[in-house]
Amino acid sequence: MWPFIARSLEVATILLIAAVGELLNQRSGVINVGIEGLMLLGAAAGFIAALFWGLIPAFLIGMIIGGLFGLVHAILSTSLKVNQVVSGMGIWLFAMGFVTYWADRYSGPLPRGVVSPRIYELSPMFFIALIIVVVIWFILSKTHLGLKVKSVGENPFAAEVSGVKVIRTRYLCTIIGGMLAGLAGAFLSTTYLGAWSHLPTKGLGWIAFALVMFSLWRPLILLGGALTFGFIWQFAISPETIYAGIPAPLPLLRMLPFVATIVVLTIISREKFRRKWALSRPEALGEPYIKE
Amino acid sequence: MHREVGRGEAILEVRGLTKIYPGGVVALDNVDLEFKSGEIHAILGENGAGKTTLMNILFGVLQPDRGEIYVHGRKVRFRSPLDAINMGIGMVHQQRKLIPAHTVLENIILGHPEAGKILDFKKVRRDIEELCRKYGFKIDLDARVWQLSAGEQQLVEILRALYRGAKILILDEPTSVLTPLETEAFLTSLKSMSRQEIALVPFVTHKLPEVFAISDRVTILRRGKVVKRIETKDATMKALAEHMVGKEVLFVLSKPKVSIGGEILKVENLSAMNDKGLLALKNVSFTIREGEIFGIAGVSGNGQQELAEVLAGLRRVETGRIIFMGRDITNASVLERLKMGIGYIPSERLGVGVIGGFSLAENILMSLYFDKEFVNRGLLNYKKIREYAEKVISEFEVVAPSINTKAAYLSGGNLQRLVLSRVIPKTSKLLIANLPTTGLDIAATEYVRKRLLECKEKGMGVLLISDDLDEVLQISDKIAPIYEGRFVSILQAEEAQKEVVGAMMTGAYSER
């Protein structure tokens, strides 16, 4: 039973790190649909770095690559005023192509020496993820910086007039969001999977994206969502570790996380929740900031 | 930077301020002004007189082309609003620059250098409460801004500026969206701030009386130049108005004599909610007849937008009925209403009235696509469409190289002509004109009004929604001042006196 929980928590870790990064840049008004792509890039960079240099460099390099492409997205969407969805899609499709070309030649497992240390089978990254979430929660709700970030996402014109540097704030949040997505990807490929295969993210990045929407942009709710979906994902992969003899065939179970996402999305779109959801949503999300 | 200032000492001075926009438009021409501590110095001027440009320069949003700015006698350059704020200049915007989702306290503290890295709300709260006591302000610091009224939101902007150490407050049309009660409160707060040595500079076009009454002196701008400086005690309202518009005679349109016909529209006890879920239109009833222009006079935000949308079919009716040509159309769709001959000129031109990326012809098509005459077995008959488009575009004098020009290249007046050319020829019975002349220059405004009168001559019924009282008085046959979602009264044009209607639409006659 415990190994199953440990693995679920690893999936939750991936979701959590990537999603909290997206939450941060969405709070500043920038939507990044390329989060799956950033995860892919981080996964590839991290895996290759692990092959040559080891695990810690893998995470660092994953973060750097993620941050780099986060910067690209920031330049495109914040400075060049390109439509944020187009920019995100462009990065995702680029990642699909580039990562295939770059990393598929390394397909296969990591060598024996490169293995994550584990505490009762749980990777320390889980605790790092929790710390990241708490830090971001603290920044957003208790610090002046967090207030500035939120104001930029709600009404950048009002923020500008109060002396907040809108462009700089959005850049910062988008780059950090990218770094976290890259880190999540590196963790996915080096620790959770321990091997490389073609496009290993398998839709997890999109679930992380959806989680941000469910969470009403609150890190603590996001934590709950990530834990839930981590469990669902791992259950879909290896249900027999909990309950031997599940009648449904494996592929049907693998659909579960995606069906669950649609169900939750449908529920929060109903009239009752729409109000609350619309009020929590950063008002300027997705809109380019064009000074008068 | 925030040293103690003696009463009457000049805080802010500008000399020779000039701003010329690309294209040669001279927005400000050699303007000299000074603002002394503790005085209320009002700047008056019509639309286009240069007020907005001047405000933006004083607050660091724009740079002047020539001229200097002096703060406490020292020459300064504002590269951004932050520089102006740090010099003690605060601004209260007409369109609030606040964060609706945040609390009053959070809005005030945002960006404040002394707020610290970790927000210490306790200290800020104490400071703000002290400020409120000092000036006699009353506000709930923990309320979210979207829950506040217009007057309260304005107070938040004032507090924010004062907490940043503003010694001079620039106020952009401060009373334009306030109710009489709120206006009274605001004027009282102006007086108390002035007693505390804050210089106050209201920029106004409308609602002269109140601001005039309270100011110490007045400067009038016209066409970018200072035309008159006067101490308030030496001025009269009439003289001020004359200086604002110059000695030119305002055109007076002759209303054609048209016999009023049968009933076209009958509205009974209509109520509707706004986007926030609050009742915006409350129990409105009226009729419009053939050949009649029904004008709704009021400050924007009193339910006019909701009324227009309900009549056009864009918004749900909560209670009441709409009867058009004898038929109950309360729940009819937008398309059904269009086919019935109801035309709607929306308040938003680019993006709603016309689509910028479409050509002129494709825009005209917006009102034709459901007409069988232009459709052949599901396919559009472009030949007929082009012929029709050329006809109406020349009829409505839309100036453009060809009908294939994209609408985004047209200027404001031309855009509105395009909207009219699309809507009016396809309107047979009822035309709803929502703020049709807002932001247009004199020539375009006159053209629009001429067209509306023509519709009247053709026997159409016209519903005119306008925040320009003169306009409503000039061309309407019946006038309904609206206030907080209710019609205060319905008057015949001949009986309507400007002062009375003006008072009605600002709530002076409503029961509380």
Place this chain on the structure above:
Amino acid sequence: MTSLETLKLKLERVPVVSGGQAVRISLLSLVFSFIIFSIFLSIEGANPIDAYSNIFSFALDPNLGLPTTLHRGLFLLFSTLAFVVAYSARLWNVGMEGQFYLGTIGAFAVAYSLPELHPAILIPLMLLAGAIFGAGYGALAGFLRGKLNVNEVVGCLMLNNIAFWLVYLLTVGGPWAGIAESTSRPLPPNAHAPIISYTPFTSYLAIGIAIVLYVFLSKSVIGYKIRVLGNSPTAAQHIGINAPRTYILVMTIGGAIAGLSGYHMWAGDPAFLMIPRPEAYKAIGDLTYWGLIIGLVCLLNPVAAIPTSVFIGSIMMGSTVLVRRLRLPFGLDVLFLGLVSITFAAFQFFYMYKVRRMK
């Protein structure tokens, strides 16, 4: 943007970009992608000019790569059209992958249940089933967006993943599994697509659909309504266009087109004619996303998409020869597409601003 001032450049906002200018920007982004691709080729030790001549000479040679070029290229055309029709209403149909999968399920369910039918009846029936299944899946995404206001990008992606596992269910240990553990299941002979001039008839079907779609979008009433909705939902509402219904419509049409590509892919490839294992299935499923980029680069013009898709198909086909002949790493074709994606996204900037020298 004060850094630009130091370069003596000024940005000028452009309200709307002319048709000619838009085409120039698209071509420029393609050229730029080629330049960057050449850099990658050089890094891998290949001479770019050499590589390109290899690519195109192989890909366009009727005896060598042309059939596959046309087959894959026109497969991409289906995906592109499916994207274009929805994006004309500013709806992101990224569900072509799932709609393609459902299309194959529909088409081959018919083939395996009625393998003895005469081809003249069986094939149209398969196409119809493929289109209906794809349309249904597209309508589902459209419904989620139109009536339930669920973000269509996330919705489509979820549906794509669900559809993949559906296909997995059928092909691994299911009714479509091969005879032995790791083989693919062949198609009934009557289902094979007739070949006309190096390419299955469905290629011509795709071209035909492209032309019809062009006329539909630019000259029909419904096409006009779609475009108004895409340009300004508010304006559309003001002139009586029903947004939810239109959203569902475009997603249904897009789904139907993507569904047709299912038959084209497996039954139209003379070298294959089988239902493959999930890995191969997914590889083709991933290709459908390029329909997005091709659609955007072609500025949503269905007719322009025809040569562009074939062009991309030739790059795809040609890169396999680079892998074999010049010993270059696998994945160059998708790398190229990736470069086009990011370059095109960056070049969007030119739709809004003109760069001028300051006097």
